[in-house]
Amino acid sequence: MATSTVSPIIMRIMAASIKTSVKAASIIRDVLKTGDLGIVDKSNKNDTQIDPQTLADRSAQRCIIASLTKKFPSVKIIGEEGDSDLNVPSDWLVEDLDEAFLEQSCPSEWKDVKPEDFVIWVDPLDGTAEYTQGFVEHVTVLIGIAVKDAAVGGVIHQPFYKHPSGELGRTIWGLKGLGTGGFVPILPPTGQFIITTTRSHSNALHQQALNSFNATQTIKVGGAGFKVLQLLEGKAHAYVFATPGCKKWDTCAPEAVLEAQGGTLTDIDGNHYAYNASVEHINRKGVLATVGQDHAELVSKIPLEVRQAVGNK
Numbered sequence: 527m528a529t530s531t532v533s534p535i536i537m538r539i540m541a542a543s544i545k546t547s548v549k550a551a552s553i554i555r556d557v558l559k560t561g562d563l564g565i566v567d568k569s570n571k572n573d574t575q576i577d578p579q580t581l582a583d584r585s586a587q588r589c590i591i592a593s594l595t596k597k598f599p600s601v602k603i604i605g606e607e608g609d610s611d612l613n614v615p616s617d618w619l620v621e622d623l624d625e626a627f628l629e630q631s632c633p634s635e636w637k638d639v640k641p642e643d644f645v646i647w648v649d650p651l652d653g654t655a656e657y658t659q660g661f662v663e664h665v666t667v668l669i670g671i672a673v674k675d676a677a678v679g680g681v682i683h684q685p686f687y688k689h690p691s692g693e694l695g696r697t698i699w700g701l702k703g704l705g706t707g708g709f710v711p712i713l714p715p716t717g718q719f720i721i722t723t724t725r726s727h728s729n730a731l732h733q734q735a736l737n738s739f740n741a742t743q744t745i746k747v748g749g750a751g752f753k754v755l756q757l758l759e760g761k762a763h764a765y766v767f768a769t770p771g772c773k774k775w776d777t778c779a780p781e782a783v784l785e786a787q788g789g790t791l792t793d794i795d796g797n798h799y800a801y802n803a804s805v806e807h808i809n810r811k812g813v814l815a816t817v818g819q820d821h822a823e824l825v826s827k828i829p830l831e832v833r834q835a836v837g838n839k
């Protein structure tokens with residue numbers, strides 16, 4: 527279709543990411559079906575917990591990076607699983623662009639962004655621990671698009687989301703200046719304050735930060751993508767992660783989608799992370815994400831000594 531060749535590059539990267547996330551999700555489901563996850567522990571000596579990587583993480587990343595590199599050879603792509611073998615089976619190379627996405631008009635601020643100003647942050651499988659433990663609904667595929675320092679676009683795909691028809695998989699996208707798609711946004715209930723937070727990476731300092739909010743309910747789920755979806759679908763008011771551990775590929779796509787829908791995702795001091803290619807990968811100062819709230823007021827609820835201690839070990 528003519529639109530594919532004339533659309534600005536950001537629209538084509540989004541449209542390719544939407545299609546590629548669907549293929550990555552089918553690879554993730556196929557690996558689970560075989561029952562042989564090929565788990566490797568990536569943790570360092572000083573880590574207190576294992577940091578699992580599975581065949582699904584490795585294969586989904588190869589599919590995503592091979593497909594996007596072929597289409598956008600001069601765009602920098604950084605994936606969680608490091609250097610990947612891009613010599614992939616031909617059916618893992620996704621050539622299609624999502625034509626329905628391309629029919630929308632590109633926000634004027636992104637029309638002339640040059641290929642070298644983009645970084646694509648890929649988390650091929652967010653929620654790996656949950657994937658290995660059978661909490662598969664927490665798993666997402668995350669493809670985040672940064673322009674210079676800012677997270678501006680993203681795709682969050684849920685491989686195990688079950689439609690009423692029984693079909694699996696759903697793709698949610700967001701682009702600042704354009705909006706979001708693939709889900710029905712719902713604001714969280716008034717008169718309550720529900721926090722969504724980690725189920726696998728808590729510690730004493732994190733618990734202290736959680737306590738400062740006096741939440742009416744705290745939901746513990748896996749993955750940065752899944753927690754942001756809970757905000758977008760009105761199941762929680764804030765996502766609190768007051769510990770280092772998650773990385774730029776965990777937050778780039780969720781931040782862009784959430785902010786395209788009017789929410790906010792920052793570190794626990796209320797500052798946005800930078801997503802250019804030279805930043806350190808770790809999000810040292812944790813994550814605070816909110817929707818329909820006074821974000822700065824929520825930052826100020828976390829005691830200063832707690833905020834200063836996070837990431838300073």
Ligand SMILES: Nc1ncnc2c1ncn2[C@@H]1O[C@H](COP(=O)(O)O)[C@@H](O)[C@H]1OP(=O)(O)O
Pocket residue numbers: 577606649651652653654655723724725726727747748749750767770771772773776
């Ligand atoms: N200490 C850590 N080490 C490695 N990855 C982490 C750590 N903390 C968080 N993450 C990543 O951030 C995601 C969200 O964390 P949590 O579920 O604890 O809130 C995790 O699923 C994991 O992403 P991934 O599964 O892609 O490795």
Ligand SMILES: [Mg+2]
Pocket residue numbers: 577578579606654
């Ligand atoms: Mg991981």
Ligand SMILES: [Mg+2]
Pocket residue numbers: 649651652653750775776
């Ligand atoms: Mg992740």
Ligand SMILES: [Mg+2]
Pocket residue numbers: 583606649650651652653654
């Ligand atoms: Mg991952």
